Amino acid sequence: MxxxxxxxxxxxxxxxxxxxxxxxxxxxxxxxxxxxxxxxxxxxxxxxxxxxxxxxxxxxxxxxxxxxxxxxxxxxxxxxxxxxxxxxxxxxxxxxxxxxxxxxxxxxxxxxxNAAITGLSASGLPTDAFIFLGFAPKKQGRLDNFLNDAAHHKATLIFYESPRRVIRLISSAITVLGDRQACLARELTKQYEEFIRGPLSAILSTLENRETVKGECVLFITGDAEQPVALSAEQMESMIMDGLNQNIRTGELAKEIAGYANFPKSKVYDMILALKKRL
Incomplete structure (x- = not known):
């Protein structure tokens, strides 16, 4: 056998x-x-x-x-x-x-x-979906491409990194991904276990103010959240008028515009009522 x-x-x-x-x-x-x-x-x-x-x-x-x-x-x-x-x-x-x-x-x-799962459970970031990306490339050009490929993912990003290169990884992530919410887990399960939570820029500042960074690190970064559509007052009013001209009910119109612009529905509703009074 x-x-x-x-x-x-x-x-x-x-x-x-x-x-x-x-x-x-x-x-x-x-x-x-x-x-x-x-x-x-x-x-x-x-x-x-x-x-x-x-x-x-x-x-x-x-x-x-x-x-x-x-x-x-x-x-x-x-x-x-x-x-x-x-x-x-x-x-x-x-x-x-x-x-x-x-x-x-x-x-x-x-x-x-498992360091990735152990750290994620206490990171404070979304855990419903995540992508494990392992260790980032050492060369800067490959690192930038690596982060660019990860930029569109909606799930929480998980990276392993050595203490010698973690500052460079965070700095590059800010440049490529933006200043997203994140968590750095260091020395997991050991005596000096540490979690640093907040925007990437705040984590970077914390590490840069230390003489050295010790211990294996796991970096968690929130995924690519949908960004609100920036609408001017004129554009918002135009969308409302289009809806009113189509006889869309106020509640439905407010919901539709709020979803499109990622804007509070109650405020859109008030805008619709105010515009109706002016007509």
Whole structure:
């Protein structure tokens, strides 16, 4: 029988966030494929996990995937973990999982921590729809194009970023996307966890006033809200007259114009009544 590949989520920082099931699977596996065996040693030691581990990271995954799949085909049970959070989400593992899938090897996810979802839940921004964009490009030209491609999305935008480049990302976002409402989550689940909420410009100002920015960051930015149609008083009056000439009822006309101009219906209603008195 072939083995099973388990995709095991691990804590972002606080070791207490490890699930009972995740601990059990790491103990029962024949082998742990870790992004960085030195980093994972602290977690494994904390829970008394003695399962052998090997490195499987972005620089060796292409070669390691073949070896690991061969082991799986021979019956070895393997648990894949990243340094923190859920494997494959801006972390190594895609080649291994893709190859195992093609071979028909059972793949079982063991859910747990994920920085994007963890931060979003406390961001204060809309959560009904969101788009995870991972790490932004390092080169400025590619970053600008990257943000331009994201500018039209209505859903909340989620970015991962290193503390060294987060100020540049926010500054570029202001230029390309505008000064939208946002939230920066830093050091999630760790001792110095922090959420900075407000317009992008306010978050940028907060960070620029610090000597250094530390810890992995997740940036959340509101999506592209529909902008109100700017109508002059003359244009508004013209729309009202057109509606009155078509014998549209006052309430219906107010609703139609308010929806088009993203303007309070009550105020449009009052404008219609005032114009009727002048006729």
């Amino acid at each position: 072939v083995g099973t590949l388990y995709i095991v989520a691990t804590p972002l920082g606080n070791l207490e966030d490890m699930t009972f099931r995740a601990v059990r699977m790491l103990k029962e596996a024949d082998l742990i494929a870790a992004e960085d065996t030195r980093h994972s040693k602290k977690l494994l030691n904390h829970y008394g996990i003695t399962t052998p581990s090997i490195a499987c990271h972005e620089h060796n995954e292409a070669a390691k995937a073949c070896d690991l799949v061969q082991r799986l085909e021979k019956g070895t049970t393997i648990a894949l973990i990243s340094d923190a959070g859920t494997p494959l989400i801006s972390d190594p593992g895609y080649r291994l999982v893709s190859m195992a899938s093609e071979k028909g090897i059972p793949i079982v996810p063991i859910p747990g921590c």
